[in-house]
Amino acid sequence: MWNYVFLCLVFLVRIIGGLDREEYEFGVGIADITGPAAEIGMLGYAKTGQSSAGIHFRVYSRAFIIKHEDSRVVIVNVDSGMIGDIVKMEVVKRLQEKYGSSMYSEENILLTATHTHASVGGFMQYLLYNIHTQGFIRQVADVQIDGICRSIDQAHDGLRRGYIYWNEGELLHANINRSPYAYEANPADERAKYKNNTDTKMLLLKFTDLQNNPVAMINWFSVHPTSMNNSNLLISGDNKGYAELMFEYTMNKNLPGKGPFVAAFAQSNEGDVSPNLKGPRCIDTGLPCDFEKSTCNGRTEKCIAFGPGKDMFESTKILGERQLQKALDLFHSASRKLSGSVGFAYQRVNMGKYEVGDNEADPITTCTAALGYSFAAGTTDGPGQFDFTQSTTQSTPFWNFVRDFIAAPSKEAIKCHHPKPILLPVGEMNFPYPWVASIIPTQILKVGQLYIIGAPGEFTTMSGRRLRGTVERVVKMKDPDAMVVLAGLSNTYTHYVATYEEYQVQRYEGASTLYGPHTLLAYQKQFESLAVSLTTNTSRPIGPPLPNLLSKQVSFKTGVVFDGAPLGKVFGQVLSDAKPEYNKGERVFVTFVSGHPRNNLMLEGTYLTVEKLNPDGESWTVVATDGNWETRFYWRRTSAILGHSEATVMWEIPEDAAPGVYRIRHFGHSKNILQVVTPYEGSSSRFKVNP
Numbered sequence: 001m002w003n004y005v006f007l008c009l010v011f012l013v014r015i016i017g018g019l020d021r022e023e024y025e026f027g028v029g030i031a032d033i034t035g036p037a038a039e040i041g042m043l044g045y046a047k048t049g050q051s052s053a054g055i056h057f058r059v060y061s062r063a064f065i066i067k068h069e070d071s072r073v074v075i076v077n078v079d080s081g082m083i084g085d086i087v088k089m090e091v092v093k094r095l096q097e098k099y100g101s102s103m104y105s106e107e108n109i110l111l112t113a114t115h116t117h118a119s120v121g122g123f124m125q126y127l128l129y130n131i132h133t134q135g136f137i138r139q140v141a142d143v144q145i146d147g148i149c150r151s152i153d154q155a156h157d158g159l160r161r162g163y164i165y166w167n168e169g170e171l172l173h174a175n176i177n178r179s180p181y182a183y184e185a186n187p188a189d190e191r192a193k194y195k196n197n198t199d200t201k202m203l204l205l206k207f208t209d210l211q212n213n214p215v216a217m218i219n220w221f222s223v224h225p226t227s228m229n230n231s232n233l234l235i236s237g238d239n240k241g242y243a244e245l246m247f248e249y250t251m252n253k254n255l256p257g258k259g260p261f262v263a264a265f266a267q268s269n270e271g272d273v274s275p276n277l278k279g280p281r282c283i284d285t286g287l288p289c290d291f292e293k294s295t296c297n298g299r300t301e302k303c304i305a306f307g308p309g310k311d312m313f314e315s316t317k318i319l320g321e322r323q324l325q326k327a328l329d330l331f332h333s334a335s336r337k338l339s340g341s342v343g344f345a346y347q348r349v350n351m352g353k354y355e356v357g358d359n360e361a362d363p364i365t366t367c368t369a370a371l372g373y374s375f376a377a378g379t380t381d382g383p384g385q386f387d388f389t390q391s392t393t394q395s396t397p398f399w400n401f402v403r404d405f406i407a408a409p410s411k412e413a414i415k416c417h418h419p420k421p422i423l424l425p426v427g428e429m430n431f432p433y434p435w436v437a438s439i440i441p442t443q444i445l446k447v448g449q450l451y452i453i454g455a456p457g458e459f460t461t462m463s464g465r466r467l468r469g470t471v472e473r474v475v476k477m478k479d480p481d482a483m484v485v486l487a488g489l490s491n492t493y494t495h496y497v498a499t500y501e502e503y504q505v506q507r508y509e510g511a512s513t514l515y516g517p518h519t520l521l522a523y524q525k526q527f528e529s530l531a532v533s534l535t536t537n538t539s540r541p542i543g544p545p546l547p548n549l550l551s552k553q554v555s556f557k558t559g560v561v562f563d564g565a566p567l568g569k570v571f572g573q574v575l576s577d578a579k580p581e582y583n584k585g586e587r588v589f590v591t592f593v594s595g596h597p598r599n600n601l602m603l604e605g606t607y608l609t610v611e612k613l614n615p616d617g618e619s620w621t622v623v624a625t626d627g628n629w630e631t632r633f634y635w636r637r638t639s640a641i642l643g644h645s646e647a648t649v650m651w652e653i654p655e656d657a658a659p660g661v662y663r664i665r666h667f668g669h670s671k672n673i674l675q676v677v678t679p680y681e682g683s684s685s686r687f688k689v690n691p
Contacts, residue, residue: 023161026155029158035601036598038598046131066447079241086549089106090145111148113267121137123141128426167206179379186462220268245627255624271497275319276307282303283302289303342448344443352367364521372511403423420510437492451484457489472484474531571593572593578684599670606626612660664683
């Protein structure tokens, strides 16, 4: 009897008091953000001619809303090269139009990019990032904005009570440092604190309902998604996208992107971290590259890192599989719960004029943004062009002449950025509108004892460690159990953040540290200030407004003029059919007369299906789409004048495929000369998959 009374009292207390410290309300969502799969420049390598020509697998926005009592935060992991200011501004605008101005804001929403180099660009509001896409591509921006909003809407509509477990573990053989020469410039006693020259820890959150049924997962691990190299023309989530795809398939056992379980593999301090585990070699001789400059006979083009697979597809799978397996291990063994409040601290700052010292007579400040010579050298994941090399600390008359013809840096910038020889003074370049950001959003989210740094750039291994340490020292004074994770590439893009010592070396990461040698110190001071605000529950001024440059955008990229089918052919007609039968492990190729993929992006849909004939001999079941790992969708223009194009579908038959009769279908839209868009479809002949 007394036990019954006690349980009733506990139940009443929980109703009156709301959630206990270990309970949260949360919701999750996923939405397709796959951009135009044809003739749009890809974002990451900035390589001329690297434009989309198909789909490896689809990319997504994955949203997590976490609420405790009256406070909520939103984390959105976006399969994209980076986050655009204008994208976040438009997302916030739409959410506030729908839910009011107080529920969701730029302050409690964190957008973070995986940094895949195999998604399309054209959605950034600053000029530098849209040069290789021939300007701003509204279609790409809308895809991102719409998809992020849809994923947040799903999460909002699906709010439920549950628990958030956390776990962490070491993942080895999944990353290497691509600038060890710069890393070794850091103090020896600091390096001695760490076993590796990359961060190897994965931190994971596991979301369950009150009955401990799994709902979602997010983790953070440092590695560049550059397994797909700069010869790739297929949209892809790269190694992190593979891990997301397969984790969700493990939990859902259905087609990609359909939920209900959502898995996000988020980015951390990957600035100098490569997935190409075999390391750089000279592709002409097979010999190691120059350690300091990453050159072969004085040139960067032939110094390229590869591996661990035989090609970029296998390397993507191997790196993704290693992240996947570690995440599954941590997920299934997670037993410690997050508990306590949810909160956030946010402030915009001018990173071109940030004071980091206390000496008023001779203040130490950051610099107006500039990129150094070694920026143009690229990295061993994607070398640059011309005669630029990494570790360049001296300018040359020729390139200074070329630079000055575009924009000459001020004397103040040259002095401030020393020893960086300035190639592009992008912070002083404002025609026809600013080339890079100067007003930067900074943010920390709190979920229980976890503090998430919204880092607005690519922090190197050691700079990330220093920033985490700065925030940890503040938050642990209030909560000794506090944990800190760095979410890289969040809310905007500010290139790289190297340590002061790495900056002196001027490899790619140092040359790409926009705001000068004291950039990291400025971020440490800024995020320390946010951590103090968060732990003391004090407010800070929100800072100068972010510019909205949407009205200034220009584009030289034409739309689809028209599509034409070859004489005697129709859209969707098979040009090259499947063979009568195949064995598991073989590849099926079917080519169709195609329209332009930009006519309809098939969001939440597909350009292809692989279908299996059901036992009734009439109906078919879809077993794969263009979102699956085992399929690829290739598109190519065969005549620009006549508007002819072809689509080729590849299906690599999985070893666990059920034997039986299959077919491959292609879906698309064509545009005639009157600009009327019409859907079409086509199908291969039936073919047999043997046992």
